[in-house]
Amino acid sequence: MFDDMHPKNIKEVILGEHELSINEVIAVARYGAKVSFTENYYLRINKSRNLIEKFLEEERAVYGVTTGFGSNVTEVISKEDAHTLQRNIVRSHAVTVGEPLEKEVVRAIQLMVLNNIGQGYSGVRIEVLELIAAILNHDILPFVPGDGSVAYLSPEAHMALVLMGEGKAWYKDELLSGHEALERAGLKPVTFECKEGLALLSGTTSATAFAVLSIYNAIQAVKTADVTGAMSLEALKGTIKALDPRLHSVKKHLEQAKTARIVSKILDGSEIAKQYKDYRLQDALSLRCIPQVHGAVKKVLKNALENIHNEMMSSSDNPIIWPEEEDGLALMGGNFDASYVGIDADTICIGMANLAKITERRIDRLVNYHVSELPSFLVVNPGLNSGYMIPQYTAAGLLNEIRVLSHPATIDNTSTCANQEDVVSFAYFAARKAYQISKKLEHILAIELMVATQALEFHDTLKPSPVTASVYELIRNQVPAVEEDRYFYHDIETIRNQIHDGEIVELVEEKIGVMEL
Template sequence: MISLKGSGLTLEDMRAILYQNEQVKLEKTAKDAVVNSRKAVEKIVKDRRTVYGINTGFGKFSDVSIEEGDVRTLQLHLIRSHACGMGLPFEETVSRAMIVLRLNALLKGFSGIRLEVLERLAYMVNNRIHPVIPQQGSLGASGDLAPLSHLALVLIGEGLVWQEEKHIPSHEIWAKHNLQPVVLEAKEGLALINGTQAMTAQGVVNWLESETLAYQSEWIAAMSMEALHGITDAFHPAIHEARGYPEQTAVAKRILEWLKGSHLVTKQGEKRVQDAYSLRCIPQIHGASWQVLSYVKEKLEIEMNAATDNPLIVEDGAVVISGGNFHGQPIAFAMDFLKIGIAELANVSERRIERLVNPQLNEGLPAFLSPQPGLQSGAMILQYAAASLVSENKTLAHPASVDSIPSSANQEDHVSMGTIGARHAFQIIQNARRVLAIEALCAMQGVEYRGIDLMSPSLLEKWHDMRVFIPSITEDRIFSVDVEKLNTYLKEETVNEKGKRVLS
């Protein structure tokens, strides 16, 4: 059980909630803060003070006053009108993350929402009631208005929820659970949708998958080293300590651990003096991607515990301030940076694939790893596919955050496009994983030609794991099937951290 209180939520907590179905509870101190901030909203309504989002319109309509009797209708209209999401839905995991993150933000006690609404959000998490939320339609400032409105629709019984990969009307789910939809009171609709939880939720899933993928890229690269008789001198700790990047040093250390006991790798001068960059510079290239992951982790964990709606109720309810914490610029930058870091893991992987299949570069392996070069094409088109994926990634890696377009009659005249950046980062991760799956497929075939009895014990274990569902290339076949099997194998390691706990 993960206790939510508006602070202290970590990415490892999110891993447990998202992939291991860990349940959540609300911390008592946070509940008290929520109750106190709600009292402030109710006093504002009672005293007929004019406060944005409570008894005014929204955006450019902020100067329009709303009568006390219409504050409920105002919130209902807000949710319905802002539910303008388009396109395919976010993955169910992202939807689950979005509920958790919005709940955690509201528990900070700055939003003026009723405790019973937050208890319903917690109920949704613990009973796997996940809204169907379209991916497109957010500008990433004024919050993720469209995606979060689709989340709020489920609360009021008007949206769709996931159920066994189908989309079911939420009012049917509430009836099944013997619960009534929530009726939103003053400010509650705005409190639910004015935040960065769509981009951050996708960002959390991106980071968790990326961390696993970064670890996996190391053992896959190490297996390619074996298949290509790579030179291990380039991983000597003194080289990396001389430069001073701890991530680079750590990658070199882990690669040597994977290669411990291998009789396939070589020393400087045994076969050649030095390797190509895609082998020799693995610590420098992969290590730089780990630096990206460190930066992104820091920004995500701040945002996961941030109050990002507007206005915020502070000083025990005495002051209500309109600000701009909903602006997604920090996460927009982080997601654009993540795109570059993961795209590079795929770029260098594709270069190793080329070395594994190219008869002029692969140290005597069969051309394209074919069992009958000429009659059979072997892994020739696998390299084409990898090249296509990395080229697509280069397009997706264009930063979304450099764009902005005004909205709400120029009241909201600069936006982050952070949700677009997060979505594109997710696409890059999926492409990168498939490139690494192709490298794994080629590397395991390469070491088989060399002699698996000469492999390091750790990599031989990985080889056997994959050979359970990926047969040796003895005849041309539909290799896309193999790539998808390997992709699934790699993706599933995000769930249980096997990709992280590779070596003790």
């Protein structure tokens, strides 16, 4: 599911021979890796396309090929109108509204479309898929409003408009018509043939793209939380006795025991931890229960990861074009349903909310002189200076937003399409809010890392562990110690970027090995 190579070091993703990995998606979406196809990819696509053309020529009853869409399935479409039908579905379905989706989200969705159709069960011509890859490789960014999708269709339709030379797209930071964006990049639009418009819209591609970005961010976040939690425990004179492997051996959750081992490794060699091992009989739960809470979140993410990866490698089209000897069948069903992704995305939200909850409580303990035994708000001259008083407010505000977003989307239902689609997954927003939460969580972790680093300034006679010392140095290379109040926004964003780009996890794993979930 993951590559050993960091996504920023993956320069090309080749579709067709192997299962697409999470890291490869991030490489294309976030770091601009190029996309290409293998010979097998071409063979699968061409075989599937030949069957669609055979069905059309024989005027077989195939949903979306010789019939209308949704509750219009009873309307027969002649083969002479096949082009018009596919053009019309793209135009009529491009109706999401509001602010455009982020660049990495749009790129991730485009890659999911290529991977989904590339399974060879959709009947799309290779020319269409080559154009999507060229749009990615030329860094053309379709304008995709992000609000108002019940599961799929509309965001994908805005992207498909650009393939037709319609809609809007950015090219070299300029928002242009789809036709002009293609022309400036030396590309030409396509005219959709039978089933192609439907195949580009139908499926779980947008929900899956959001889910992949979310699970990647969340896994990186929970690993980072082990680091920030260890630093907070160290700075707050917490007892490492709560990490005793005998204690965790009697709780039958592997993720809990692994977390205790990871935090122990991070704190190994700490003079501070050694000095205060018996300072308290036991600590507050936000320190004492790091293995239990972080471990539970890891278990949720592991379960979700399996389903999200399975969805990535699936064909979620309707109908499925199934080859049989020299002929084939069009199998009509509901593979476009995104319940797997949606329910897991809702669960990821709950997991991340619990991680944010315990992190915010550690932040409060660090800045609260009533319990920290450190200077008020971690500044030498409190009163004249507010120090880190207000970043805890920011963490509290972000946590409130996360809690609201953690309400499950997939338990809702509003019928669509004249009650033909009477059960709707709402997986799109489930996955989208998971993505939103993952970014808010990164900022909360950045605040903990910022204040924990400052707290270590007050342990000048005792050395932190070699691992936490290296993290301290990484932070201090860009964020100086606080002696008087200053503009903290830049500090928080700088550390958040270190978390987002994987610098914190990468540094720690160099010291202690892979931080397994």
